[in-house]
Amino acid sequence: MNAETGTSAQTGTRAQTGTTADWLQRYDDSAITVFGVPGLVLDHGSGCTVWDVEGRAYLDLLSGIAVNSLGHAHPDLVAALSRQVGQLVHVSNFFTTPAQVSAAERVLELAAAPPGSGVFFCNSGSEAVEAAIKLSRRTGRSRIVALEGAFHGRTTGAVALTHKAAYRDPFEPLIPDVHHVPPDDVGALRAALDERTAMLILEPVQGEAGVRPLSTDYLRAARELTTEVGALLVVDEIQTGIARTGSWFAHQQRGIVPDAMTLAKGLGGGVPIGALVTFGPEVTGLLAAGQHGSTFGGNPLACAAALTVLDTIERDGLVAHAQRAGDRLARAITALEHPMVREIRGRGLLRAIALREPCAAAVALAAREAGFLVNPVAPDAIRLAPPLVVTDDELDRLVTALPTILDSAAARSTP
Known part of the structure; x- marks a missing residue:
């Protein structure tokens, strides 16, 4: 100075x-x-x-x-945002942009998502979780299972999935039929999941609980048990994704493929952006045109930031x-x-x-x-x-x- x-x-x-x-x-x-x-x-x-x-x-x-993700004032991110500001900052979702399409394609590529997968861009992790809740409701079921120690956000839907009482209690009644089970307890998980369950949502590493990784055996059991009862397995990679844990997404280290994934935080390198990623056409097709949306979701400025972050992480x-x-x-x-x-x-x-x-x-x-x-x-x-x-x-x-x-x-x- x-x-x-x-x-x-x-x-x-x-x-x-x-x-x-x-x-x-x-x-x-x-x-x-x-x-x-x-x-x-x-x-x-x-x-x-x-x-x-x-x-x-x-x-x-x-x-x-x-x-x-790239620290502060990274020259590549500064340059990309400057270019995009001079081109387009925002358009409504009556239209799309090359930045939005390219960012979605890049996320799906890095997630190794199968054909028929999709990305819904929003503005934060909480919004990505809200989209996941609506996705799960489209299964015709309403029961949601989350973990003790979980943090999934503070909007009214996301905070119902969050476990900490101090975040939940002042805003009750919250959405009903949400059940929390102890992490890394396969028996408790098996007892909680049944044909009424719409989704199980979990963080591969519980960040706000004190950075506590779930075991590989537990995550694989979660995949098997949700498949058995026909529930969605949603991995919350808001904090753990985008190379943070040493792979593009933390669940990739454990050999599982979820039904959906939530992203935010490191995706934009500081520019607000979140995403719900669906794996496969059956899950992607649960949300039809007009059933969800976001005014600012997928705006070209945020998507240009995401593309630059992802490309720089890979290049370097x-x-x-x-x-x-x-x-x-x-x-x-x-x-x-x-x-x-x-x-x-x-x-x-x-x-x-x-x-x-x-x-x-x-x-x-x-x-x-x-x-x-x-x-x-x-x-x-x-x-x-x-x-x-x-x-x-x-x-x-x-x-x-x-x-x-x-x-x-x-x-x-x-x-």
Whole structure:
């Protein structure tokens, strides 16, 4: 940051003026504060680094909760969006665009979806889940099975599938006939599924539950059991998809093919976009013309972003990088043998540092003070979901700093 001009060297744009306290007061005066008090007021970013309005730099190891796949201000994404803005930003869905068609084709190709599969583009993960709910209702059934610990969004349909009571209770009555079962319990799953079940929805790695992968045996049993009773198997890949876990989609590592898949987060690299992907003509045909829609869904700007993200991930080998870098990071943190660390969970570049004590909030604060952005996803777990472009050197900076961060947090948490 140029102190005299207030111009960001990274972006070439003029920084906003005002202290963090000033901006937070204006936020409190103008926003519906459903997110609580923001921890920072961020001004700009480049690569895996962001700067706040007072010029402090932070290594972003959360990437907008697994959203900024290519980091910040990636030149390819900036160029693609600039071109699209100068061409078309929005058209109604009375029409289509080359960007929308090409993005749908690319998603189906990477998902290895069979002929007759399809993509419905929307604007968020919650909207993708809402589309999945409507898809399941078209089977003529209404019972939905989800997992304890699940997070599928906060719109009224999606929050009924989400398990956390604090998200659900204030908005009851929710849609009926939703049943939650323990994860990785095949017996409980078998008991919950029957000929009344419209769909089973699950996350291959439960992100908001603390980055907890479901076992391969469980996922394969889910596929077999849903097939037996004629229910849809829907995998929620909103957080785990788009190379985040070391394959294009996490379910591909387990050898299963779902009936449908929800996407969002990393698909647009920061531009809002979600998708419902159906596998095969029988499932695709459940939703007929006029039975669902979205004004902004599939708009050319978002689809141009998605195409660029997918092409860049493939060109730069970021699927394999996510797997290798994530495994390397897990080994390095484990090798520290710090007494506060119980285990490292997750896959690829979606990881959790599981702590022996419920001090995750203190750890996240100490990390931020040391220049690292991480997330206390559970009282005893820190979530790491850095941009897929993160380097070994950047991850090593965290590993080097982590003992001091943990010790500082422990000191704060000691009565």
